[in-house]
Amino acid sequence: MSLSHTLADIVGRRHVSTDPDVLAARSVDHTGRYRGRASMLVRPASTEQVAEVLRACRDAGAHVTVQGGRTSLVAGTVPEHDDVLLSTELLTELGEVDVIERRIVAGAGVTLAAVQRAAAAAGLLFGVDLAARDTATVGGMASTNAGGLRTVRYGNMGEQVLGLDVALPDGTVLRRHSRVRRDNTGYDLTSLFVGAEGTLGVITGLELRLHPTPAHRITAICGFADLDALVAAGRVFRDLDGIAALELIDGRATTLTAEHAGVPAPVDGAWLLLIELAAGTDPTALLADALDGLPLAGEPAVGVDAAAQQRLWRVREALADVLGVYGPPLKFDVSLPLSAITAFAGEAAALIRSHAAEAIPVLFGHVGEGNLHLNVLRCSAAAERDLYAAMMELIARLGGNVSSEHGVGTRKRDYLGMSRTAADIAAMRAVKQAFDPTGYLNPAVMFGRS
Amino acid sequence: MSLSHTLADIVGRRHVSTDPDVLAARSVDHTGRYRGRASMLVRPASTEQVAEVLRACRDAGAHVTVQGGRTSLVAGTVPEHDDVLLSTELLTELGEVDVIERRIVAGAGVTLAAVQRAAAAAGLLFGVDLAARDTATVGGMASTNAGGLRTVRYGNMGEQVLGLDVALPDGTVLRRHSRVRRDNTGYDLTSLFVGAEGTLGVITGLELRLHPTPAHRITAICGFADLDALVAAGRVFRDLDGIAALELIDGRATTLTAEHAGVPAPVDGAWLLLIELAAGTDPTALLADALDGLPLAGEPAVGVDAAAQQRLWRVREALADVLGVYGPPLKFDVSLPLSAITAFAGEAAALIRSHAAEAIPVLFGHVGEGNLHLNVLRCSAAAERDLYAAMMELIARLGGNVSSEHGVGTRKRDYLGMSRTAADIAAMRAVKQAFDPTGYLNPAVMFGRS
Structure with missing residues (x-):
């Protein structure tokens, strides 16, 4: 047959x-x-x-x-x-929210947005949010340990995963549900399947953690003349009670968002920082105090009500929307030590100029954790390959990681050795071999050919 | 030779x-x-x-x-x-605190107290605290994914581990340091070694996360007539901004702490709850508001200054100190759904009465996450074995885990199957086999003989 x-x-x-x-x-x-x-x-x-x-x-x-x-x-x-x-598109079963244990069981094919809606309907909140929320599935997000806009508060996707159903390469089914929050019985296989990008098994179902919804929320965007000042401000904000987002926005790119998305810069400054605090008690005074001492390029824009907050978030979202105006951008998702961010931005811009003079760099990211997304717009196909490799070298030299939240996939498999040692990769291969000795499952990602 | x-x-x-x-x-x-x-x-x-x-x-x-x-x-x-x-006692090297990236590198043999001191000297805080702080080593704590008094805020030991040095069973060395906070390149081997109890390799060095020190702290102990009311109160407190500890204390045991440690009950109530909030802004009013609506057995004891806070913590610590007054207690470290805690306490007490009429149950734990420590004092050696097995059955029946934060060790290896499925244990064995095919490393723990 x-x-x-x-x-x-x-x-x-x-x-x-x-x-x-x-x-x-x-x-x-x-x-x-x-x-x-x-x-x-x-x-x-x-x-x-x-x-x-x-x-x-x-x-x-x-x-x-x-x-x-x-x-x-x-x-x-x-x-x-x-x-x-x-x-996994038919695996769309979504269970009831357990409000006491704060969890929900979802099939791998359920979208992020569906989980967010279910949580909200129960008065709770799901800890991960990202632009592809209507399409990205929780199974894929767990497999790639996706990050997003809320990691500074709630961590990556992996930190939301309490339990998994996994179909293993040998056709057996592993069900690992903690049922209760604390579990210290044996190997943390859940964390092993999270981020394994489907190479060790297929995640089919997930038990996901939910969080309480903070009663108060305040959002602001402020501008800085230079990136060093913004990074220093980020270090202040990351310590504030209730920090819920800390997003770097490339001020130069607001000319693009103004032109193509009708979203102009809300404040002056070459570099913008979106800050959100969310807490049980009103954080307005706390934010005002923190903003007070900073060397801002002008008056910050503060959103107190939901509509104003949405307008500020729209600046960040419009940036993602316009990345494709010259065709698919060349994307780099990297993490760097906070002390190397300014050097990276400068050296990366120089690299781009030297490889593709006509290209436009657009930088944004989750600056609280040094996670930057560098997008290169209007980069010629001819320039792309060399620029990609040169950028990976730069990241490694500055002590960063070649993937911060997008994973390895097929695109970065040749650069895995820049973030993992040979012994480390050998151990990964031993694990892969243990679960999938013939290597038939997701053969193109992570390790590539060798 | x-x-x-x-x-x-x-x-x-x-x-x-x-x-x-x-x-x-x-x-x-x-x-x-x-x-x-x-x-x-x-x-x-x-x-x-x-x-x-x-x-x-x-x-x-x-x-x-x-x-x-x-x-x-x-x-x-x-x-x-x-x-x-x-x-690992000679692996005591302790690096400088990196205040920007919030981390410290420590040898496996460094004690928890030494890491706590180094963090404090740099104005930062280490996220795990437990009674054995002067003796427990960070290598052992990572190997067992230890919990403790601060998990409600900062999570277990595993959540503090940013990177590891591990000597593998084949004599190679795996160095897995993230250097930066975000890293999504390949399998999460760090989480695999954490909690593996030394069966997959020997953790020799750790890169540990540090946290900012909250400027304000407030501590309280309040009493409840019944356990259900305490658990319900715990659900309120776990949502408060800045929750930093939420400890159940068995009110009956305060007769022991009064007699043997000179620490009487600070408040009335069969069941006591220690709450601590720690935040950048003063949480005093927040705590007062939360306490206000609760069905307390009497006036709560509130500690505003450090000395008063220490006196309240002394109640919790004295409980640990007096557990040994009749010889080593029989200890159970379990986690349960919050809705099953009262049933567990009642059924466990009945089990103890039926197996060892002269024994004294003492219950405490980290109630925010359903992590209970049941100690059975003055249990005869004759009764111990059957009681242990019966208790494990009870925990499994109530949907709990047989180990919440102490691990499996040799003591619980025969009960691993109560918290992990056969396929799950088979996958664990496949991983063990991949790293240690002859099974010579820590052969007695986790799996036992089979």
Whole structure:
């Protein structure tokens, strides 16, 4: 029996497709930059079906690439081996919110926005937020340990994951649910599957932590003449009670947001900082005090009510929206020591000028933790490859990491050795070998060919 | 050449001992309840020496048991196989505090108290605190993912670990330092070694996260007539800005602390709750408001200044001190859903009465997360075994975990299957096999014999 028939027996015929158009559409990443080739698409509807699909593919010698919402920024879902595409899109079961234990159980294919809505309806809050919220799935976000706009307060996706259902490469199902908050029995396999980018198993279900919703919230954007002053201010804000966001915005890019999104700069300054405090008691005075002593480029814009806060957040969001005005930008997601941020910004700009004179750098990021997103707009395809490699070298030289929250995917696998030692990668490979000895699951990501 | 000579060549003669008295003293746990047998003691002074010692022991077919401060509450450092004892006591190097990145590098043998002092000297705070602070080592605490008095605010030991040096069973050295706060490059091996209880490698060095020190602190103890009311109050307090401790104290046990430690109950109530708030702005009014609406057994005791706060903490600490007045207590470290705490307390008390009528139950714990420590004083050796097993059954039945923060060690290995599924344990064994195929490292803990 052919593999497609075997898979159809498991998931039903209408959930297996070999249609070339369907496969072509799913074999490219959302930027259109990275393209692969797939042999079929399979959409299992339960954890057990995922496990059976995996076993069948392994037995048939097929490679499998797992796809969630396909919002990867490192081309993490592009099949390179004529793969079977395993989509989690039917795993959309969403449980009731447990308000006492503060958790919710969600299928891997549930979107971030759906979890956020369910939490809000129960008066609680989900700790991760990011721009792709309507498309990104919680399974994919856990697999890549996604970050976003709230990490300074609640941490990455991994810190929201209390339990997992995982279909392993050998077709067995591992259910690891803590049920209670504290659990110190044996290896932390949950943290191992988080961030493994689907190379050790397919996350099919998640038990997610929820947080109380702070009663009060205040948002501000302030401007600085230079980046050093902004980073120093960030160090003050990160210690404030209730810090909930601390976002760097490239002031130069507000000419783009003004032109293309109708969102002008709300304040003066070459570098802008969005600060949000959220707490049980009103943080207005606390924010005002903190702003008071800072060398600001002008008056800060403060949002006290929800509408004003939304307008300030719109500046940050518009920046993400306009990155594509010259076509898909070249993206760098890096983390740096706070003391190296200014040097990085300067040296990166010089690198860009020397490799692609016509390109426009746009920098933003989560400055409380040194997580920067450098986007290079209007970079020629010819310049891209050398610039990418040179940037990776720069990051490593400044003591940073080549991936801060986007993961490794296929895009950064050749640079893994800049952030991990040889012994470290050998240990990773030993773990991969233990779970997936034939290496058929997500073969293109993380390690690449070697 | 004999193994002891080989090891002496690596670490120097004076750091290898086969003295029967030395070995006997180190082959028993600190309670005197659990005793094993060791063939020699080796004290390497560097990561490289640890790695060489491991390789030599593996090549000689010797078992190795790792020892830090030997404060395990689950007999996690007792050698059962005539083992080589590998002590981390010479790994005491302590780096400078990095105040910008908020971290410190410490050898595995550095005590918790030493890290706390170094952090305080730099105006920062280490996020974990526990009673054994002067003896427990940060290496052992990371290996067991220790919890303690501050988990409601800062999480367990694992959440403080930014990077690790680990000597692997094959004698290679893995250095995994994030250098910067955010790192999303590949498998989270750090979390895998944390809580692995030395079965996958020996943690030799740690990069630890430090936190800002809150400027204001307030402490209170209040009393409740019944446990349900206390748990409900705990749910209110866990949401308060700046919650820094939330400790359940068994009010009945204050007769013991009064008699044996000169510390009487500071307030009325069968069940006491110690609350601490610590924040950048004064939390006094916030605490008063929260206390206001609660069904307290009497007036709460509030500590505004450091001396008064210390007196309140003394009630909690005295409880730990007096647990041994009838000999080593039988200890249970469990976590439960908040909704099951009252049922657990009642059923556990009944179990104790039926197995050991003369015994005295003393309950305390970190109630914000459902982490309870049940101590059974004056339990006969005859009753102990059956009571232990029955208690584990009760915990599993109520949806709890058999270990909340003490780990598995040798004491709970036979109960691992109550908190982990068969597939889950099989995956753990696959990881163990990948790192330590001959199973010579810490062979007695976690899995036990099978």
